[in-house]
Amino acid sequence: MRFPLSLLFTFSFLASVAQQFEKDTFNASDGQLTITFIGHGSLMMEFEGSLIHIDPSSREADYSQLPDADLILITHHHGDHCDPAAVEHIKKEGTTTALTALAKEKLGFGEVVNNHENFDYKSIKIETIPAYNLVHKRDNGEFFHPKGCCNSYILNIGDKRIFVGGDTENTPEMKALENIDIAFLPMNLPYTMTPEMVADAVKAFRPKILYPYHYGKTDTSIIQDLLKNEKEIEVRIRKEP
Template identity: 85%
Template sequence: MHIILTLLLSFSFLTIHGQQFERDVINTSDGPLTITFIGHGSLMMEFKESIIHIDASSREADYGKLPDADLILITHHHGDHCDPAAVEKIKKESTTTVLTALAEEKLGFGKVINNNETFNYQSVQIEAIPAYNLVHKRDNGDFFHPKGCCNSYILNIGDKRIFIGGDTENTPEMKALSNIDIAFLPMNLPYTMTPEMVADAAKAFRPKILYPYHYGTTDTSIIQNLLKNEKDIEVRIRKMP
């Protein structure tokens, strides 16, 4: 695999077979965690010897050219988060796939964890948090993401707690979180949150680093302005439209 790495403090660019991605390195008590920002809701993490893919989507990258997964996390069954073609390209015989019941129905395999359940992968503890809409609905009146069928995840890696929102709004469960070091919060309409909702959630549970992601055409400067006086919340903007 041909990889070009240009390091600037904890921020870098990773180029794999002509595909360029931004990435950050986070120091944990159990070693460095590298986060690669694939796009939209798709992330890749490297920790120790493991590759973790989250919500892989062929729309965001050619997954046939990305490293194979040791762990795959899928927040829910929608196509931009649960893409069988992308998963097939990174899955190997030993891969562990953690997902929701509806995503398991779509893929035909995987370890289902429901809201409020936990699962341990090696030294990484995974907590499933309810992810759902409070406000935004389809034309027929149904929520885009009804309560009970979608997960957010907390990854406990060393001394760091990383919240992966998936598709959700600023739910009471999210706002009640504590000790979150890094949070990925979705910010696109009509499916997830407005910048105001993201700011409301961030002010409630106060992640040390906030990455807005899955933000489509939303102006990311809005969330930066809404949180500019919250000195203990660092807003980092990466290419995750």
């Protein structure tokens, strides 16, 4: 079936309207950093002509309507973080995809980055620490995210250090972080952290700005109340789609 050009334009316009994402912009030492909040664990960052997608998921957006990636970072292999269909829409010739071993098994390509390995993408230095559960388990007794198979990423963009937790709890490695400007911490049960666990981690490594993300139906007022006396830590809540 062929649609009139005017109708196709209407479809395109409606698709663009449906994908109105919140964005924050920061002045980094080497340029302007824009962070787009796609939803759940999915983020998009733009810096100095490079576009970074983190944990793209078709559940959160129509990735065929989003710009192609120069760099894709995938924290782990679960479908809401590693979605082959979403990745296929934003992958182009020359795209660098950095991911875990299990995520590579799922996608069939990419450069494996293990816990505690660091790498560079242009001027951006990227560090990893393990992302894992300390408490929450499946019915069979296995952790939802066992230690060693999932990454959290620290992106050094200009003079900004940005922590992206992925699926993790308040691990010793996270609590030992230093000089974090912006932190994305997951806050939903049973897979990641309670607000109390997020507050425990934040009080330890003290990011300047905290974005609770991956929070689903969790009451975000709880984390705001838990951190209300931490005047040096700004809590920013961005909507879940």
